[in-house]
Amino acid sequence: QKEVEQNSGPLSVPEGAIASLNCTYSDRVSQSFFWYRQYSGKSPELIMSIYSNGDKEDGRFTAQLNKASQYVSLLIRDSQPSDSATYLCAVRVKGTGFQKLVFGTGTRLLVSP
């Protein structure tokens, strides 16, 4: 089982709709979770971090965490064509004496005008 799993997509949504991106992880003791956005050919940029169960909202973005189900999601409200990108889920896991960030392979989001 991969440490962090995401559906590769593409996830296609019309402009103005809600996009829902999902991620599952295998390490039960993980405490820190992140969503990054990566435009084609560019480096990932941080969207949100979440550490506690429940929802965390930042503008049009809402991160949701359920540690019991080992599940984290990202909702994008009022999706815009500029949101079209690959969204990477990242989970901090404990390595050998070091906590490292493990990334999923990403979900490609396409927002059509």
Next chain:
Amino acid sequence: SQTIHQWPATLVQPVGSPLSLECTVEGTSNPNLYWYRQAAGRGLQLLFYSIGIDQISSEVPQNLSASRPQDRQFILSSKKLLLSDSGFYLCAFSTDSGNTIYFGEGSWLTVV
């Protein structure tokens, strides 16, 4: 503010040639530094991380090495490139007080 820069942005190198990618961080001291690689259609793979000068750990066996000659400088090297070394290389940093990793602009390497 904290910033990170890496270069070169793109390079095309023949098989067997050496490699040097460089990264510097500004606005913070004693950052944790990372090198990731993203192969085409694949996820980000952690190659090296460093918690201090001359303190570097390798995550996967490979044809690459890393060095940290100064507190905020991280270098990725190879003596002889392989075709399989092609990919998008990303330098990143985090701070002691922070839990978040921030990436540089990335370097596209094509080995031909």
